[in-house]
Amino acid sequence: MLRNALLWASTNPFMAERLPTYGFVKKATRRFLPGEELSDALTEAERLAADRIATTVTRLGENVDSDAEADAVLHHYLEVLETIRARELPTEISIKPTQLGLDRGVDGARERLLELIQAADGALVWVDMEGSQYVDSTLEMFRAVREKHENVGVCLQAYLHRTVQDLEDLTPLSPTIRLVKGAYKEPPDVAMERKAEVDQNFVRLTSTLLRGRKNGRMGRPVIATHDPRMIGEANRMAHELRLSKDAYEFAMLYGIQSSEQRRLAAGGYGMRVLVSYGNAWFPWYMRRLAERPANIWFVMKQMVG
């Protein structure tokens, strides 16, 4: 119930406008968000790189209302790419399609994505997956750009009933996939409700990705989870397939399971941390709390501490 309430709050414009103005709310986000500026995220990227942890950066925000706003997002990320290159960081970028204007049509969003991919000069550009109403258009956009460029990856969500088929349909493109469980509120006919079912599907999809990687039919699979069981299963399957540790990667969110991140990196596994920045953090933060309502206690402590 708490998860549903938090996911409801994540889509509530009134709360998105009011709550972030309170200092204590902002303070509570610091565990998951090193700061609002790109420079805050890149400082953390540098620090993590010293522990052999690569990063992906993303500016928070979704559902822009105009082409001008989508163009501004594009120009921001063009600058990000330039800064990452200048600082020689092991950092990729990840973008929400609705930040690139997907609500205004696939064509404009696709053209902006293409421009970023070309400017990335071979570095991978990631496309996030948002709510289920965007899956068709996001995959349409991904296919179109992947046919022209290799340096693009897309996120797939294990909680969706459709994902096994989506992955099969994408396979002829040798796609680079980031696998997650899924973070949005979805109806039961669209997404699995039971954790056990989602976990089972996650393992099944991980197996498809790793076998595809072994056969040269997939780009680098990114297993994006904090779940030790999913991580253990991925390593077990990769070992059975005799896949080397650098043939796939784990990814986690900044500030979550940090010691496990360092342990995997020290063990020679590919480890990447997604670092967010920006001021539009409210819906994103509500989704993080919904993933683990125990985090609410952490927020309470920050409020009184």
Ligand SMILES: Cc1cc2nc3c(=O)[nH]c(=O)nc-3n(C[C@H](O)[C@H](O)[C@H](O)COP(=O)(O)OP(=O)(O)OC[C@H]3O[C@@H](n4cnc5c(N)ncnc54)[C@H](O)[C@@H]3O)c2cc1C
């Ligand atoms: C790199 C990366 C990119 C992502 N991109 C997307 C995307 O594009 N689209 C999308 O829908 N979702 C995305 N997500 C979010 C994802 O869908 C899940 O909501 C999130 O990763 C939690 O699921 P889990 O696999 O960690 O497993 P869960 O079963 O949710 O959690 C397993 C364990 O991990 C720990 N944990 C998980 N979440 C938290 C948290 N917030 N705080 C503290 N501990 C926690 C807890 O110990 C928990 O018991 C992304 C996640 C990562 C790591």
